[in-house]
Structure formats: structure tokens, C-alpha cells
Amino acid sequence: MTHEGPRGAALAAEGRLPPERVALVDLLDRLLAGGVTVNGDVVLSIADIDLVQISLRLLIMSVRESGPAGRETRHGREIWHGPP
Amino acid sequence: MPDTGTYVYAIIRDADAPDPAGLTGVADTPVRTVADAGLVAYVSTVPLDRFGEEPLRRSLEDLDWVGETARAHHRVVEAVAGTAPTAPVRLVTVYSGDEQVRELLRDRREDFTALLSQVAGRSEWGVKAYARRETAPPPGEESAGTAGAAGSDSPGIAYLKRRRASLRGREDAWRVAAGQAEHVHTALAAVSVASRRHRAQDPSLSGREEAMVLNGAYLVDDDRGGEFAAVVDSLRGQGADIELTGPWAPYSFTALDLGTADAGGVR
Numbered sequence: 001m002t003h004e005g006p007r008g009a010a011l012a013a014e015g016r017l018p019p020e021r022v023a024l025v026d027l028l029d030r031l032l033a034g035g036v037t038v039n040g041d042v043v044l045s046i047a048d049i050d051l052v053q054i055s056l057r058l059l060i061m062s063v064r065e066s067g068p069a070g071r072e073t074r075h076g077r078e079i080w081h082g083p084p
Numbered sequence: 085m086p087d088t089g090t091y092v093y094a095i096i097r098d099a100d101a102p103d104p105a106g107l108t109g110v111a112d113t114p115v116r117t118v119a120d121a122g123l124v125a126y127v128s129t130v131p132l133d134r135f136g137e138e139p140l141r142r143s144l145e146d147l148d149w150v151g152e153t154a155r156a157h158h159r160v161v162e163a164v165a166g167t168a169p170t171a172p173v174r175l176v177t178v179y180s181g182d183e184q185v186r187e188l189l190r191d192r193r194e195d196f197t198a199l200l201s202q203v204a205g206r207s208e209w210g211v212k213a214y215a216r217r218e219t220a221p222p223p224g225e226e227s228a229g230t231a232g233a234a235g236s237d238s239p240g241i242a243y244l245k246r247r248r249a250s251l252r253g254r255e256d257a258w259r260v261a262a263g264q265a266e267h268v269h270t271a272l273a274a275v276s277v278a279s280r281r282h283r284a285q286d287p288s289l290s291g292r293e294e295a296m297v298l299n300g301a302y303l304v305d306d307d308r309g310g311e312f313a314a315v316v317d318s319l320r321g322q323g324a325d326i327e328l329t330g331p332w333a334p335y336s337f338t339a340l341d342l343g344t345a346d347a348g349g350v351r
Contacts, residue, residue, distance in 0.1 A: 023329070025289040026210060027154050029282040029299065030335035031175035 089178040090118070090185050091130045093160040094333075095196050098122045100168030107163055110156040111135075120186040121193040125173075126164055127185060135178045144176075165333035169204035171196055172333050199338055206277060206303050207331035209312060212290070213268045213298035214325040215261035265297035268319050268326065275312050276302040280336045294325065301336035 091110055101124040107115035113128035133139060143149045154175055161172040179185050189196070237245065273279040284296040304312045309331075320326055 022155075022158065024151050024154065025285055026329055027158055028150070028175075029210075029285070030301070030332065031154050031157060 087132050088129050089132050089135055089180055090127045090182050092173045092177045093126045094164050095123055095125050095171045096168045098124050102167045109160050110153050115160055118182050118185045120189040123189045123196055125185050161333045169200045170333055171199050171338040172335050203334040205306050208334045208336055209302045209304055210329035211300045212296055212327040213265055214294040215297050261297045268298055268324050269300050271315050272302050275315050276304050278303040278337050303337045
């Protein structure tokens with residue numbers, strides 16, 4: 001493989017925040033907010049918030065090592081003001 | 085059925101498109117472009133035994149997989165967004181092939197073009213605000229019933245009053261926190277072109293003990309960035325406990341629903 005495409009590397013270097021330094025949870029807020037979709041010929045759509053919520057629940061469970069968080073979670077839902 | 089799909093990261097205008105050579109996407113796949121209708125999609129070819137519906141169902145339960153995939157997706161979006169107005173696509177948007185992506189670009193050309201001009205010259209900033217643990221009840225409200233006679237009560241009565249005040253204090257604290265969140269959000273929205281509130285993060289995710297009361301995203305004109313930062317500073321000066329993240333690619337403001345607009349969309 002030749003290295004004639006330095007623009008690609010330059011492009012990769014231009015990312016403003018190094019991706020490793022972005023908190024995963026902040027990233028997932030943005031990347032999963034609307035659900036996960038799979039499109040195709042016969043558009044498959046696993047989409048859906050349910051699946052994402054399951055994943056996030058697992059994520060929460062695997063991250064959480066101490067302390068209950070139910071109340072705060074409920075509170076979190078209460079102040080959800082995003083578009084439907 | 086083919087055994088590969090086309091994974092889409094982001095869409096930009098053809099004229100702005102930087103060369104994707106050297107960029108690596110999800111599952112270590114090389115990133116390339118698919119162009120049509122004056123637009124360019126950054127994509128990679130992914131194996132459907134890992135990115136098909138069933139495998140994804142399982143993978144999305146796997147935190148390591150989600151983390152890795154999200155970071156790889158983000159890396160590509162960031163690289164592109166650093167050079168041109170960009171519409172990031174949601175995590176794990178997989179088409180059955182390049183032709184379906186071209187079709188998307190043709191069918192949704194107007195939507196994408198409008199979206200791209202809305203985000204041009206603007207960046208997304210994230211603002212998270214936390215409740216103060218020792219939030220004081222609002223002055224005035226509390227003094228009405230209890231404070232006046234505090235000195236003359238018997239110990240039992242005083243205890244009950246304290247107990248009642250403490251319960252009310254907790255409710256007040258939440259009300260105050262919600263009020264603070266509203267205040268912060270309103271102030272920031274006033275210097276933004278668009279705003280959106282994400283779900284508040286659970287303390288186990290935010291890494292903070294205090295409850296998050298605001299998880300906002302704000303789309304800000306690049307030449308008003310200083311003004312936005314000044315508002316954040318002044319809110320902090322007023323005692324708000326705020327974390328600022330960004331600039332982000334405009335993730336929170338480019339969520340076109342690619343699924344429903346497709347004729348064959350199944351939801």
C-alpha cells in the first residue's frame with residue numbers, strides 16, 4: 001500500500017477533540033438519542049428506543065458498582081424534554 | 085442476500101468533500117465515499133454477519149462493542165466535520181449496498197441540503213448542569229410557617245417541625261434544581277440557534293454524585309462562541325455547577341429519520 005493519500009491522514013488528525021477523550025456516555029447521548037436503525041432492501045429496523053434502553057440499562061448495570069440509582073434515573077426521565 | 089452492507093457515517097456536500105483515504109471506520113474497515121445528487125456519504129463496507137439485524141441485536145447488549153463502535157463512528161464524523169459542514173448519521177445505520185445509499189442521497193437531497201446549510205458555520209456544545217447537594221430552600225417560602233416560633237417550641241414539636249422541614253427541604257431542593265436547570269437552559273438557548281435537551285445521565289454514568297438536572301445540546305454560531313462561553317461563565321458565577329463539552333459535530337441537530345422516509349420502511 002502506498003502513502004499517496006496524506007490528505008486522509010491529515011483529515012484524521014484534524015478531529016478537534018481526540019475521540020479517546022470524549023466520555024462514552026456523552027457520545028452515546030448523541031449517537032443513540034434517536035434509536036439505532038438498520039436499513040436495507042426491505043428496510044429492517046431494529047431501531048427502537050426499547051433496544052437502546054436495554055443496552056443502556058446493561059451499560060448502567062455494568063458500570064455501576066455501588067449505590068442505588070433508581071431515584072435519579074426516574075428523575076432523569078421526568079426532565080426529558082427532547083422531541084418525541 | 086449479499087453478505088456485506090454499507091455502513092453510513094455522515095453526509096456532506098459534494099463540493100466540500102475531503103478525501104477519506106487513511107480513515108478507518110467501524111470494525112477496522114476503510115472509509116470511502118458514495119456520491120450522488122451533489123452529496124457525498126462517507127461509508128464503509130461491513131460484514132452482515134456482524135452488522136445484520138440479528139447480530140446487532142446481540143452486539144448492542146455488549147458494552148465493549150457499543151463503545152468501540154461509537155468511538156470508531158465518532159472518529160470518522162469528527163474527521164469529516166473538521167473540514168466541512170456535516171450531517172452525522174446515527175450509530176449503526178447500515179444499508180444493503182451502495183445503490184441504496186445513492187437512492188437515499190437522491191430521495192432526500194432537499195432535506196440534507198437544508199440541514200447542511202443549517203449547520204454550516206455552527207457547532208454543537210454540550211452543557212451538563214448538576215443539582216447542588218446543599219441546595220437551600222428558596223428564601224421567603226420557608227419562613228412563612230415554621231421559622232417564627234422556633235425558639236419557643238418543646239423538643240418534640242421542634243423535632244417534628246425539623247423533620248417536616250427536612251422533607252419539604254428535599255422536595256424544595258428538587259424544585260430549585262429543576263428551576264436552575266430551566267434558568268441555565270433558557271440563558272444558553274438565547275445565544276444558540278437551536279437547542280435540545282437529552283435525557284439526564286444517571287449518576288453511575290456521569291461519574292458524579294450530584295443529580296444531573298440538565299443535559300443540553302446547543303447549536304451555536306461559530307462567531308458567537310465567545311458570547312456562549314461568556315454566558316456559561318456568568319451562570320457559573322451565579323453558582324450553577326456546569327460542565328461544558330464540545331465543540332461537537334452537530335449530532336443533536338441532524339437526526340433525520342432515515343428509516344421512515346424510505347418507501348419500504350418498516351418500523
